[in-house]
Amino acid sequence: MRNDVFNKRFLRKRSESLLKTVELFFGNNNSLNSNRNEGDSMVVKIDKEACIGCGACTAVCPDMFELGSDGKAEVKSQKGKCAKEAADGCPVNAIKIS
Ligand code: SF4
Helix, strand or coil: CHHHHHHHHHHHHHHHHHHHHHHHHHCCCCHHHCCCCHHHCCCEEECCCCCCCCCHHHHHCCCCEEECCCCCEEECCCCCCCHHHHHHHCCCCCEEEC
């Protein structure tokens, strides 16, 4: 009986540790944790000086990006699942995700 309790605690601790390792390796947005939005764990910013206003990010990810009155991209919402795709498509690497 005592061994059962020990084994359950050991297995729970071990699985929690394994999950933390997976999250550290893949980030919190991995497919094992698909209920989370990117916005739950990431902060998306635009480097306005670098942005050339091409609009690619708004086309790829209209829920999160829009062009402002200055003709450059702005973050419309931190919630969404396409920030990385938009960042990967930005020709001047103006989208910063942290
Ligand atoms: S894709 Fe990059 S350069 Fe183009 S509007 Fe968006 S942030 Fe600016």
